[in-house]
Amino acid sequence: GQNIDQPTEMTATEGAIVQINCTYQTSGFNGLFWYQQHAGEAPTFLSYNVLDGLEEKGRFSSFLSRSKGYSYLLLKELQMKDSASYLCAPMDSNYQLIWGAGTKLIIKP
Amino acid sequence: GAGVSQTPSNKVTEKGKYVELRCDPISGHTALYWYRQSLGQGPEFLIYFQGTGAADDSGLPNDRFFAVRPEGSVSTLKIQRTERGDSAVYLCASRSPRDSYGYTFGSGTRLTVV
Numbered sequence: 125g126q127n128i129d130q131p132t133e134m135t136a137t138e139g140a141i142v143q144i145n146c147t148y149q150t151s152g153f154n155g156l157f158w159y160q161q162h163a164g165e166a167p168t169f170l171s172y173n174v175l176d177g178l179e180e181k182g183r184f185s186s187f188l189s190r191s192k193g194y195s196y197l198l199l200k201e202l203q204m205k206d207s208a209s210y211l212c213a214p215m216d217s218n219y220q221l222i223w224g225a226g227t228k229l230i231i232k233p
Numbered sequence: 234g235a236g237v238s239q240t241p242s243n244k245v246t247e248k249g250k251y252v253e254l255r256c257d258p259i260s261g262h263t264a265l266y267w268y269r270q271s272l273g274q275g276p277e278f279l280i281y282f283q284g285t286g287a288a289d290d291s292g293l294p295n296d297r298f299f300a301v302r303p304e305g306s307v308s309t310l311k312i313q314r315t316e317r318g319d320s321a322v323y324l325c326a327s328r329s330p331r332d333s334y335g336y337t338f339g340s341g342t343r344l345t346v347v
Contacts, residue, residue, distance in 0.1 A: 127273075157335045166324055166338035167276070183266075211275055213335075218289070221336060223275035 126150050128224030131172045132210050135230045136202055144197045144210050144227045150219020158186050159211040161226065167211055171197070200227075207231045235259075237339035239325050245345045246315055254310040254342045260329030263310050266328075266336060267300055269321040276324055283310060315346045 127149045138144040148156070159167035173179055173188035173195065181203035185198040197210055209226040216222055238257040246252050258265050263284050274327035278292040282302045290300070297315075302308040312319055322343050326336035 159335075166340050168338070169335050172335060213275075220278065220281065220289070221276075222267075223277070223306075225273065225275045226274075 126222045127214055128214070129224060130210075130224050130227045132192050132225065133228045133230065135232060136199075138202055138204060138231055139192050140202050141198065141200050142202060142229065144199075144212075144229065145214030146195045148195070148214045148222070148224075150192050150214045150216045150222055153190060154215040154217065154219055156186075156188055156195050156212065156222060158184075158195075161163065161209045161211060163208070170177060170210075185187040192203075192227065196214070202231050202233070237325055237337050238329050239323075239339035239342050241342060241343075242340060243343045245347060249344055250315055252311075252312050252315055252344065253338050254265065254323050254344070256308045256310070256325030256327075256339060258306065259323070259337055260327070262327035262329050262337075264330065266303060266330040267308070268325055268326065271321050272339070276332040277319060279310070279323075287310075290337060306343045312344075313328070315344075317346045318347045320344055 130146040142207040157172050158170040159172050171186035178187045183200045188195045195208040209228050211226040213223050235292040240255045261322040270276045280300045281289040285305045297313045300310045322341040325339045325343045328336045
């Protein structure tokens with residue numbers, strides 16, 4: 125079957141760094157996406173990895189290991205506005221995104 | 234349009250009534266997806282259109298749910314004999330086949346069945 129596993133909730137301090145891990149199992153693989161979703165809003169695209177390694181984009185970086193079925197999202201210099209849910213979503217062989225429940229990130233001053 | 238537009242943004246309906254939810258995708262996006270999302274959960278896949286045809290409707294929970302996309306652009310999700318358990322945010326997303334950057338989501342329709 126297809127499965128996504130990421131922590132339900134994490135707490136971090138403003139200005140710090142946090143890493144959100146995701147393990148996945150899918151039928152085929154066409155890359156992995158990270159989305160950010162603020163409460164009451166739609167998910168917005170953050171990053172896409174299709175090859176192994178680290179993709180850096182400003183304060184956010186995303187890492188992928190296809191052999192391990194593992195990805196992480198790294199957020200640096202945390203700001204209060206980063207409080208949101210972060211959804212790991214691999215794309216299967218049919219180009220369908222497979223969604224987990226997401227990780228709720230709480231930023232404290 | 235510039236983004237994915239969903240209407241209405243909020244819909245309150247009585248149990249047993251019929252509702253229609255509309256999605257207007259980004260111009261030129263041939264792929265269109267409907268999801269529903271409950272509080273604290275990730276999006277739950279309902280149906281996927283490629284052009285005018287439903288390429289995958291395996292996520293529709295039962296025959297009360299139906300969706301159309303007659304001209305390959307705007308899509309309508311139709312729910313008959315609504316039940317309280319249908320209450321959720323219904324999200325629409327579209328994607329261009331030339332775009333590797335995933336889906337662009339609309340703001341969703343919050344459906345409340347009372």
